[in-house]
Amino acid sequence: MIVKKDTDVHQSGLAPKLCRESRVFKTSRVFPNDVNNHDSLFGGKLMSAIDELASISAVRHCRYNVITASTDSVDFLRPILQSDSVCLESYVTWTGRTSMEVFVKVVSENLFSGERAIAATSFLTFVAVDEHGRPMVVPPVIPDSEEEKLLHESAQERAELRKKRRAGSKQLASQLSTRKYWE
Numbered sequence: 001m002i003v004k005k006d007t008d009v010h011q012s013g014l015a016p017k018l019c020r021e022s023r024v025f026k027t028s029r030v031f032p033n034d035v036n037n038h039d040s041l042f043g044g045k046l047m048s049a050i051d052e053l054a055s056i057s058a059v060r061h062c063r064y065n066v067i068t069a070s071t072d073s074v075d076f077l078r079p080i081l082q083s084d085s086v087c088l089e090s091y092v093t094w095t096g097r098t099s100m101e102v103f104v105k106v107v108s109e110n111l112f113s114g115e116r117a118i119a120a121t122s123f124l125t126f127v128a129v130d131e132h133g134r135p136m137v138v139p140p141v142i143p144d145s146e147e148e149k150l151l152h153e154s155a156q157e158r159a160e161l162r163k164k165r166r167a168g169s170k171q172l173a174s175q176l177s178t179r180k181y182w183e
């Protein structure tokens, strides 16, 4: 177990925080209004809940306003039904200079059998910003549990992929038209 001392200060000048200090949980039911035409939870609804929860983790970590820079993916691994509860868990897994990677795990639970399953996972990146929208340096994060360590150790690789993807998106955007299609 990691003991974080008040005197621990990173080269950023900011004291590190533990992953669990940014951990947030939210458990909900699936109501008839929340489902798609397959009677399972509507993907857009889940994505919105993921972004909301992850942003709370990011703010908890840095205590600044944050902005979503990217969502790597939302992998819907199995449908979430009306007989399920859905529990979202999020926490900061890795930090750059001004950016934070947040992992969100979605666990569905059949309320009648108690069977639990990982229904979706997602990685999002948030950037801490000041009141003028300028990126701000964030504290480093320290993993403690096995799962936190697993995600922390693989994060640098994901960050590199994001950099490449961002450059690719910018390149693509420079070739796209903003012309009004009806003109």
Ligand SMILES: CC(C)(COP(=O)(O)OP(=O)(O)OC[C@H]1O[C@@H](n2cnc3c(N)ncnc32)[C@H](O)[C@@H]1OP(=O)(O)O)[C@@H](O)C(=O)NCCC(=O)NCCS
Pocket (backbone or CB within 6 Å): 067, 068, 069, 070, 095, 096, 097, 098, 099, 100, 125, 127, 129, 135, 162, 163, 166
């Ligand atoms: C995200 C944003 C604040 C970055 O600002 P910027 O002036 O481009 O700043 P930088 O290029 O210095 O990037 C700042 C950090 O964000 C990271 N970043 C920027 N875009 C990113 C992306 N698409 N994916 C992952 N990380 C990203 C950079 O790697 C950098 O991280 P680091 O400081 O930890 O090394 C800016 O691009 C922005 O405002 N985008 C729109 C965000 C938005 O509107 N979100 C809501 C969506 S509805």
